[in-house]
Amino acid sequence: MKNLILASTSTLHGQEYLEYLLPVLKSHFKGCREILFIPYARPGGITHDEYTQLAEKAFANAGLQVKGLHQSETAIAAIEEAEGIFTGGGNTFLLVQQLYRYNLLTPLKEKLEEGTPYLGTSAGTNIAGLTMKTTNDMPIVYPPSFNTLGLVPFNINPHYLDPDPTSTHKGETRETRIREFHQFNTPPVVGLREGSWLEVKGKDIRLKGEPLARIFEADKEPYEVEPETLLNDLT
Amino acid sequence: MKNLILASTSTLHGQEYLEYLLPVLKSHFKGCREILFIPYARPGGITHDEYTQLAEKAFANAGLQVKGLHQSETAIAAIEEAEGIFTGGGNTFLLVQQLYRYNLLTPLKEKLEEGTPYLGTSAGTNIAGLTMKTTNDMPIVYPPSFNTLGLVPFNINPHYLDPDPTSTHKGETRETRIREFHQFNTPPVVGLREGSWLEVKGKDIRLKGEPLARIFEADKEPYEVEPETLLNDLT
Numbered sequence: 365m366k367n368l369i370l371a372s373t374s375t376l377h378g379q380e381y382l383e384y385l386l387p388v389l390k391s392h393f394k395g396c397r398e399i400l401f402i403p404y405a406r407p408g409g410i411t412h413d414e415y416t417q418l419a420e421k422a423f424a425n426a427g428l429q430v431k432g433l434h435q436s437e438t439a440i441a442a443i444e445e446a447e448g449i450f451t452g453g454g455n456t457f458l459l460v461q462q463l464y465r466y467n468l469l470t471p472l473k474e475k476l477e478e479g480t481p482y483l484g485t486s487a488g489t490n491i492a493g494l495t496m497k498t499t500n501d502m503p504i505v506y507p508p509s510f511n512t513l514g515l516v517p518f519n520i521n522p523h524y525l526d527p528d529p530t531s532t533h534k535g536e537t538r539e540t541r542i543r544e545f546h547q548f549n550t551p552p553v554v555g556l557r558e559g560s561w562l563e564v565k566g567k568d569i570r571l572k573g574e575p576l577a578r579i580f581e582a583d584k585e586p587y588e589v590e591p592e593t594l595l596n597d598l599t
Numbered sequence: 600m601k602n603l604i605l606a607s608t609s610t611l612h613g614q615e616y617l618e619y620l621l622p623v624l625k626s627h628f629k630g631c632r633e634i635l636f637i638p639y640a641r642p643g644g645i646t647h648d649e650y651t652q653l654a655e656k657a658f659a660n661a662g663l664q665v666k667g668l669h670q671s672e673t674a675i676a677a678i679e680e681a682e683g684i685f686t687g688g689g690n691t692f693l694l695v696q697q698l699y700r701y702n703l704l705t706p707l708k709e710k711l712e713e714g715t716p717y718l719g720t721s722a723g724t725n726i727a728g729l730t731m732k733t734t735n736d737m738p739i740v741y742p743p744s745f746n747t748l749g750l751v752p753f754n755i756n757p758h759y760l761d762p763d764p765t766s767t768h769k770g771e772t773r774e775t776r777i778r779e780f781h782q783f784n785t786p787p788v789v790g791l792r793e794g795s796w797l798e799v800k801g802k803d804i805r806l807k808g809e810p811l812a813r814i815f816e817a818d819k820e821p822y823e824v825e826p827e828t829l830l831n832d833l834t
Contacts, residue, residue, distance in 0.1 A: 377767035408775050409782035455779050457738075497739050502776040503692075503732050505783050510741045523770035532612035534793055535758035540643050541737040544690050547644035548740050558769055 365566035367392070367481045368515060370492050372522045372556035372573075374453055374485035382422040384559065385483075388572075390426045392481050393448045398429040400436075400446035404462035405454025405487040419452060443471045446480060453486025453522075456499040460491060461507040473513045486522045489556070492564075493519040498545055498553050500538075516562065516569055517551070517599040524555030524578060539586065546582040552598050553580040562595070569595040600801035602627070602716045603750060605727050607757045607791035607808075609688050609720035617657040617720075619794065623807075625661045627716050628683045633664040635681035639697035640689025640722040654687060678706045681715060688721025688757075691734040695726060696742040708748045721757045724791070727799075728754040733780055733788050735773075751797065751804055752786070752834040759790030759813060774821065781817040787833050788815040797830070804830040 369385070369392055376384045393399060403415040410418075416432035423430045430450075436442035443449070449472070451459070463469050476482050484492055490499050491512040498519040527537040536544075542553050555578035556562070563570045571577050576588045579598065589595070604620070604627055611619045628634060638650040645653075651667035658665045665685075671677035678684070684707070686694070698704050711717050719727055725734050726747040733754040762772040771779075777788050790813035791797070798805045806812050811823045814833065824830070 373769045375769055377769065406782075407771070407779075409779050455776075458779070458783070497741075498737060500737070500770060502780060503734065503738060503745060504776075504780040505732075506745050510738060523768065525768060525770065533758065533760060534608045534610055534612065535735055535760065536642070541690075541739075544642070544644050544693070545737060545739040547641075548693070 365479050366477060366515060366564050367479050368476065368492060368564035369483045369561050370489040370516070370520065370556075370564065371483070371485045371561035372489065372524065373558040376559060380422070381418055382485075385561070386422075386425055388561075389423070389428075389483065392483065393426065393428055396428060396447040396481065398431055399423055399448045399450050400433055400442055401430045402433045402449065402451040402459075402488070404433070405452060405456065405459035407452075407454035415452060415454075419450060423450075439466045439468055440471050443468060443475050446475065448481045448483075449475070450483040451485075451488030451491065453488060455504055456487040456490045456496050456501045457503050457505050457507055459487045460496050460510070460512060461505045463491070464508045469513065473515065476513070476515055489520055489522050489562075492516055494551050495519060495549070497549060498542060516564060518595075519545075519549075519551050519553045520562070521553055521555045524557045542580045546580065550582050552582075554595065554598070555580060555586075560591070567596060569598070571595065600714050601712060601750060601799050602714050603711065603727060603799035604718045604796050605724040605751070605755065605791075605799065606718070606720045606796035607724065607759065608793040611794055615657070616653055620718075620796070621660055623796075624658070624663075624718065627718065628661065628663055631663060631682040631716065633666055634658055634683045634685050635668055635677055636665050637668045637684065637686040637694075637723070639668070640687060640691065640694035642687075642689035650687060650689075654685060658685075674701045674703055675706050678703060678710055681710065683716045683718075684710070685718040686720075686723030686726065688723055690739055691722040691725045691731050691736045692738050692740050692742055694722045695731050695745070695747060696740045698726070699743045704748065708750065711748070711750055724755055724757050724797075727751055729786050730754060730784070732784060733777060751799060754780075754784075754786050754788045755797070756788050756790045759792045774815075777815045781815065785817050787817075789830065789833070790815065790821075795826070802831060804833070806830065
C-alpha cells in the first residue's frame with residue numbers, strides 16, 4: 365500500500381529547508397534509520413554532494429540519517445534496499461533525464477507501490493504524476509520521455525501560483541499554461557500551492573496543509589478544494 | 600542576408616496586439632503584399648483560424664495581408680514561396696513539435712538565411728535561437744528534439760523577468776533557471792525584456808526597443824546591455 369507525501373515546495377518563505385514538514389516527516393518515516401535521497405534535480409546547479417548535505421541537515425532534526433543515491437555503487441540496488449526515499453526539488457527535466465539514464469523509473473515505481481515511505485518536494489512531487497508535462501521548469505536537458513511514475517492518476521503542478529491581477533507582464537499565467545495542457549492531454553491537474561501536500565495512503569489521496577488546492581479538469585471550469593478533501597475520484 | 604525581427608513579446612500591457620511594433624513592421628515588410636503566418640503555438644489553445652484572424656487584424660494596420668500556414672495545401676511550398684514570415688507566440692513545445700512533424704525546420708531556416716523578412720514574437724523568437732531550452736513554456740507535448748533554427752548563435756529567453764525582491768514565492772527565479780541551463784549548456788542566453796527586440800540584418804545583431812537586455816554567459820556574472828548594442832560577438 366502506497367505511503368507518499370507529495371509536497372508543493374520544500375521550503376516556506378522565511379523558514380529553514382523542510383522546516384514546515386518536520387512534524388509530518390517524523391511520523392511518516394517512523395521506523396526508518398536512513399533515508400535514500402535522490403539529488404538529481406540539484407536546484408540552481410548545486411552538486412549532488414552539496415544537495416545531499418542540505419537534506420542531511422534537515423533530516424537530522426527528525427533523527428534520521430540520509431544517504432545520497434549518487435553515493436551508491438549500484439543505484440537500482442540502493443532503491444530496492446531503501447527504508448524510505450526522498451526526492452528533492454530542482455529541475456524536473458534533469459531529474460527525469462537522470463532517472464531514465466540509470467533505468468530507475470521502474471524500480472522506483474515498484475518500490476513505492478510496495479509501500480516504502482516516500483517524500484517528494486517540487487520536482488520530486490511532479491514525478492509522482494502521470495507525466496512531467498505540467499512542470500514549471502526550464503527544459504535545460506532533453507529527457508527520453510515526459511512519462512513519469514504515475515503513482516497518482518493525475519498530474520501535479522507544484523508551486524501553483526494564482527494570477528497577479530496587478531501584473532503588467534504578458535507572459536502566460538499558470539492557469540493559461542494548464543489550459544494549454546488540456547488542449548492536448550486529458551488527465552486532471554492538481555495545482556498545489558506552497559504549504560500544501562498530498563498524502564497518499566493506499567488508495568486514499570488527501571489534500572493536507574493550510575492552502576486550498578486548485579483542480580483543473582479537461583473541459584471543466586477549474587475549482588478549489590479544501591484541506592482534508594479526498595481526491596480519490598480524480599482521474 | 601538575414602533580415603529578422605525577434606521580439607520578446609507581441610503585446611505590451613494596455614496595448615493592442617503588435618501595436619508597439621507597427622512602425623517597425625511597416626518598414627521591415629516593405630514590398631511585401633502578403634505575410635505567411637505560422638500559428639502553431641496557438642496561445643491559450645485558440646484555433647489556428649482564430650489566431651490567424653488576430654494576426655490579420657494587426658497586419659491590416661500596416662497595409663499587409665496575412666495567410667495562415669495551416670491554410671496551405673503544402674506547408675513546405677508555402678514557406679518556400681513566402682514574401683515575409685511571422686511566427687506568433689504561444690507554447691514553444693507545441694510550435695516546435697509541429698515544425699518537426701511537418702518537416703519545416705530546414706525549409707524555414709534556409710528561407711530565412713536567404714533574406715526573407717521574418718518576425719518572431721515570444722515562441723516565434725525562441726525558435727530563432729540554437730535550442731528551445733530557455734523557453735518559459737510548459738512542456739504540454741513532447742517534441743522530437745529541442746534543437747531549433749540557430750539563426751543567431753545563442754539562445755533567447757523572451758519575456759525576461761527580473762526577480763521580484765518582495766516575493767515570498769519559492770519557485771525558481773528566471774535567473775536561477777538560466778543558471779541551471781548553463782550547468783549543462785554553453786551557449787549564451789539573451790534575456791529579452793518585454794518591449795525589446797533583436798534586429799538581425801546580415802551579420803549584425805542589434806538590441807532594439809527601450810529596455811536593456813540581460814546577458815547570461817556560462818561561468819560569467821550576468822550583465823546588462825543598452826539598446827543599440829551590437830551582439831555580433833556573443834557566441
